[in-house]
Amino acid sequence: MEIHVVPKASPDTLPELGTYLAPFALIFRRSTSRESLERYVTGLLTDLPRKNCDTIAAAVAGTSTERLQHLLTDATWEPQALDQQRVTALIAQSPPGGLLVLDDTGLPKQGRGSVGVAHQYSGTLGKVANCQVVVSAHYVADESTSRAPVHWPLTAQLYLPEAWANDSARRAKVHVPTEVPFRTKPDLALALVDQARAWAVPFACVVTDAGYGDNPTFLRGLDDRQVAYVVGVSSTFGVRLPDEVHAAALVPPPRPRGRGQPPKPRPAPLSSAKAVLDALPEDRWQPITWREHEGTVLRKQFVAVRVHWASASDQPA
Numbered sequence: 001m002e003i004h005v006v007p008k009a010s011p012d013t014l015p016e017l018g019t020y021l022a023p024f025a026l027i028f029r030r031s032t033s034r035e036s037l038e039r040y041v042t043g044l045l046t047d048l049p050r051k052n053c054d055t056i057a058a059a060v061a062g063t064s065t066e067r068l069q070h071l072l073t074d075a076t077w078e079p080q081a082l083d084q085q086r087v088t089a090l091i092a093q094s095p096p097g098g099l100l101v102l103d104d105t106g107l108p109k110q111g112r113g114s115v116g117v118a119h120q121y122s123g124t125l126g127k128v129a130n131c132q133v134v135v136s137a138h139y140v141a142d143e144s145t146s147r148a149p150v151h152w153p154l155t156a157q158l159y160l161p162e163a164w165a166n167d168s169a170r171r172a173k174v175h176v177p178t179e180v181p182f183r184t185k186p187d188l189a190l191a192l193v194d195q196a197r198a199w200a201v202p203f204a205c206v207v208t209d210a211g212y213g214d215n216p217t218f219l220r221g222l223d224d225r226q227v228a229y230v231v232g233v234s235s236t237f238g239v240r241l242p243d244e245v246h247a248a249a250l251v252p253p254p255r256p257r258g259r260g261q262p263p264k265p266r267p268a269p270l271s272s273a274k275a276v277l278d279a280l281p282e283d284r285w286q287p288i289t290w291r292e293h294e295g296t297v298l299r300k301q302f303v304a305v306r307v308h309w310a311s312a313s314d315q316p317a
Contacts, residue, residue, distance in 0.1 A: 009046060011062040013038055017045070024085055028077050036071040039063035083155050087199050090139070094150050096202035098141025102189045102212060104159070106131040115174045118161045123211070133159040135185050137192040139201055147292075154196055157188045185211070186218035193227060210234045216312040235274035238310035244268035245308050270314055276305060 021038055028034045040063075043056030053068040106122025108131045115132070122131045136156035143150045164170060165182030183191070189212055196203060206229040212218050213231030222229045248268040280303060289299040 009042055009060045014042065014045075017041060023089065024082060027081050027085065028075070030075070032067070033071055033075045033077060036063060036067050036075070040068050040071060043068075084199055087154060087201065090152050091199075091201060094139065094152070094202075095141045095143060097204045098139055098150070098202065099205050099207045100154070100193065100196050100201065100203035101138045101140055102135070102192060102206060102208040103138070104133050104135045104185055104211065105156075106133055113174070115176060116158050116160045116164055118163065120161060133185070135159055135188040135192065137189075137196060139196075139203060140207075154199075154201060155192060157191060159183075159185055159188060186215045186221070189218065190221040190225075193222070193225065197225075204228065205230060208232070210237075213237075214315070216309055216315065219309055233273055233309075235272060237273045238270050238315045239273055239276060239307035240268040240270060240310060241276070242306050242308065267314070268308075270310055273307075276307060277303070280305070 017038065021034075021041065024037070025034055028037060039060050040056060043060045044051055046056075046059055048055050048059055053065045053072070057063055057065040057068055104123060106120075106124040106129070108122065108125065108129060109117045110130065111117070117130060117132050119128060119130050120133060121128050122133065125131070134156045135158075137154040139150070139152055139154055141150045160176070160180065160182060162182050164176075165180075171178075189208065193206060206222060206227055208229075208231050210232040213233045214237055219229075219231070245268040248266060251266065253264065254266075285301045285303045287299055288302045289297055291298045
């Protein structure tokens with residue numbers, strides 16, 4: 001009978017990996033945790049098709065599933081401190097003035113035991129499925145010495161669906177801290193923006209898709225933080241034209257009639273983003289090329305139009 005033997009990675013630390021991990025040593029007080037970290041990262045650098053504690057322990061010498069599991073679940077170390085140390089090292093090697101890209105990623109899961117798993121929309125799968133959803137932030141900047149941009153992950157937050165957040169027994173079973181509340185994905189994205197600023201990530205602009213751009217509360221959060229942004233919106237996103245907003249502001253409010261709250265001023269007409277764009281003459285649109293990628297020139301028709309985005313209560317249902 002043929003027996004398949006998994007070749008073991010060397011028990012010796014790769015010199016380059018040892019140099020990279022040296023600044024993180026103070027975060028791990030116990031030498032066993034530092035050793036497990038080195039073995040775990042070595043496993044992540046292998047070409048294993050699936051990387052978890054079992055597969056890494058089988059492929060990397062000098063460790064075990066129990067040691068790796070202890071590092072990830074029971075060892076005393078602060079994940080935020082580790083993340084900040086990593087980000088600080090990456091900032092020192094990255095050009096400033098880049099983009100902070102916000103997105104969410106669906107992680108397909110079977111069963112109901114993993115934290116935050118639910119039947120929900122996954123952008124990764126393009127459909128509703130049983131999965132976890134992680135809201136993430138990435139730093140992207142043009143590199144003068146390379147045709148490819150610098151791109152590295154900043155940090156991420158697991159989205160905890162409301163059904164999970166309100167189920168104390170379920171939370172306790174998987175050790176979700178009591179201080180972790182329910183937060184929407186746009187709220188988590190704003191928290192990642194705050195984290196990036198606290199860690200002095202040198203981004204000049206936030207970029208995200210219509211999953212966040214369609215949320216006026218998220219846009220107001222960026223405005224309140226005085227953060228520049230470029231976001232996608234859906235064709236039905238509600239906007240108002242500046243001239244009509246100005247004209248509506250000049251109209252005195254209706255006179256009150258009887259008791260109750262005084263009538264509110266009428267806002268400017270609400271239009272969809274698509275209707276505003278469809279009304280523009282063709283000569284307003286200009287072709288713009290922004291990058292050549294893998295031999296393909298990336299070029300689209302663009303137009304700039306000033307509008308006011310409408311509040312959440314005014315957006316189409």
